[in-house]
Amino acid sequence: MPSLSNFGERLLTAGMSHPLGVRQAQKQKTRQAFLDAALVLLEEQSLSSLGLREVTRAVGVAPTAFYRHFPSIADLGVELVKEALDSLHPLIGSTASAEGDRAERCARAVDLIAGHVEAYPAHVRFIAREWHGGVQPVREAIRRQLARFAEEVKVALAQHPESEGWSDEDLLMLAGLYVDQMLMTASQFLVALESSPEERDRVVRVTTQRLLLIDIGRDHWND
Amino acid sequence: MPSLSNFGERLLTAGMSHPLGVRQAQKQKTRQAFLDAALVLLEEQSLSSLGLREVTRAVGVAPTAFYRHFPSIADLGVELVKEALDSLHPLIGSTASAEGDRAERCARAVDLIAGHVEAYPAHVRFIAREWHGGVQPVREAIRRQLARFAEEVKVALAQHPESEGWSDEDLLMLAGLYVDQMLMTASQFLVALESSPEERDRVVRVTTQRLLLIDIGRDHWND
DNA sequence: GGAGTCAGTGAACAACTGTAACCACAGGCG
DNA sequence: CGCCTGTGGTTACAGTTGTTCACTGACTCC
Numbered sequence: 001m002p003s004l005s006n007f008g009e010r011l012l013t014a015g016m017s018h019p020l021g022v023r024q025a026q027k028q029k030t031r032q033a034f035l036d037a038a039l040v041l042l043e044e045q046s047l048s049s050l051g052l053r054e055v056t057r058a059v060g061v062a063p064t065a066f067y068r069h070f071p072s073i074a075d076l077g078v079e080l081v082k083e084a085l086d087s088l089h090p091l092i093g094s095t096a097s098a099e100g101d102r103a104e105r106c107a108r109a110v111d112l113i114a115g116h117v118e119a120y121p122a123h124v125r126f127i128a129r130e131w132h133g134g135v136q137p138v139r140e141a142i143r144r145q146l147a148r149f150a151e152e153v154k155v156a157l158a159q160h161p162e163s164e165g166w167s168d169e170d171l172l173m174l175a176g177l178y179v180d181q182m183l184m185t186a187s188q189f190l191v192a193l194e195s196s197p198e199e200r201d202r203v204v205r206v207t208t209q210r211l212l213l214i215d216i217g218r219d220h221w222n223d
Numbered sequence: 224m225p226s227l228s229n230f231g232e233r234l235l236t237a238g239m240s241h242p243l244g245v246r247q248a249q250k251q252k253t254r255q256a257f258l259d260a261a262l263v264l265l266e267e268q269s270l271s272s273l274g275l276r277e278v279t280r281a282v283g284v285a286p287t288a289f290y291r292h293f294p295s296i297a298d299l300g301v302e303l304v305k306e307a308l309d310s311l312h313p314l315i316g317s318t319a320s321a322e323g324d325r326a327e328r329c330a331r332a333v334d335l336i337a338g339h340v341e342a343y344p345a346h347v348r349f350i351a352r353e354w355h356g357g358v359q360p361v362r363e364a365i366r367r368q369l370a371r372f373a374e375e376v377k378v379a380l381a382q383h384p385e386s387e388g389w390s391d392e393d394l395l396m397l398a399g400l401y402v403d404q405m406l407m408t409a410s411q412f413l414v415a416l417e418s419s420p421e422e423r424d425r426v427v428r429v430t431t432q433r434l435l436l437i438d439i440g441r442d443h444w445n446d
Numbered sequence: 447g448g449a450g451t452c453a454g455t456g457a458a459c460a461a462c463t464g465t466a467a468c469c470a471c472a473g474g475c476g
Numbered sequence: 477c478g479c480c481t482g483t484g485g486t487t488a489c490a491g492t493t494g495t496t497c498a499c500t501g502a503c504t505c506c
């Protein structure tokens with residue numbers, strides 16, 4: 001009986017990753033502690049200057065323990081990319097499939113971005129910073145994932161009736177423009193966050209107008 | 224007679240900064256050596272991880288000599304921002320005042336950007352990297368300068384006949400969009416530089432289309 | 447021509463870095 | 477139950493870092 005239940009527990013059952021052995025559970029816990037601590041430290045520096053010891057110190061663990069979880073800081077960074085962009089992923093779905101009036105759609109998109117930035121500022125800061133940052137594998141990971149996002153947006157756009165007569169390449173161009181614009185907007189909210197609420201309002205206004213202009217361009221693309 | 228010529232030399236005569244004392248000239252020379260060396264080192268790391276000793280070693284000078292020129296690495300960074308964005312400045316002038324057909328104008332703008340990136344890749348990489356980077360004073364310096372660029376573009380746009388009926392705020396919004404798009408384009412050329420020439424062509428196509436779409440949106444803004 | 451300024455040197459500092467070897471001990475498995 | 481695996485701890489090492497201080501010697505100025 002106990003051997004049977006143990007057997008079931010240590011399987012990484014699809015969809016239910018929770019019931020792991022106590023051992024594995026503890027490991028993932030400290031692993032997550034590394035990721036969280038790193039994210040905090042990265043709020044005021046970039047990954048290429050983040051020290052291994054700095055992270056372990058923040059977690060409250062021996063320096064060498066780091067190697068049990070990541071081969072290097074760069075790999076920790078790649079993992080953070082996954083985490084951060086996974087949290088951003090649902091956002092692109094709901095913005096791409098928004099309904100209603102043009103102005104409403106744009107305003108709603110900006111609102112969603114603002115909400116996300118205020119919910120996960122550290123994640124957003126990390127992505128914005130390392131997007132062009134000094135650690136090549138991390139840069140590549142971000143670029144790859146953003147390319148996937150653009151691909152997704154393209155598919156979503158293709159289903160809209162406004163996209164009739166659009167070539168596949170042009171749709172991807174527009175999708176990329178949206179994705180990039182989303183990140184730029186998020187970054188602007190980031191700086192507005194540590195400024196006045198009036199600045200936040202200004203950013204809302206400006207970025208909404210930007211989206212509007214792009215949307216208008218989209219409507220008259222095939223003239 | 225010699226005292227008279229010396230007197231003239233050591234004045235920082237307006238417009239002619241060349242005839243300084245031998246002393247000052249040598250100082251500015253090593254100062255420039257610091258900036259150049261730093262720029263090279265920054266091609267594969269970000270400023271927040273750039274060490275003082277690393278720079279002095281590259282210049283071939285004692286570590287302490289650094290302090291004769293900059294109080295800290297961050298100040299070196301701010302100076303690099305000036306240098307890099309000054310080299311980028313003429314570009315925004317010539318793109319904003321471009322003439323001709325819409326497609327021609329956009330293609331020419333992309334061409335100018337591509338040319339600049341290939342002429343000063345290190346400058347562009349530095350700006351793109353530190354734009355959201357980990358050193359606050361540098362970030363601020365870049366943002367301030369980019370805001371000035373946007374202001375300039377706004378003024379240039381206002382003179383165009385297409386800008387009739389545009390509010391000042393909307394013009395600034397458009398100008399900011401152009402400036403940001405310019406940097407994003409430059410960054411994309413940067414990654415294309417260390418890739419295939421076909422990738423470069425793809426970037427040319429996509430970014431030109433992006434500008435075109437924005438330009439179309441501009442035309443139909445007041446409908 | 448003599449005094450003074452100052453860019454650059456060299457040695458020394460305490461603090462820090464990544465990483466290696468070895469050890470302890472709790473959880474998992476037969 | 478007892479053996480083994482493996483997370484995490486400990487100690488140590490060799491380099492590196494930023495910054496200080498007193499110094500030299502060439503250039504500048506009167």
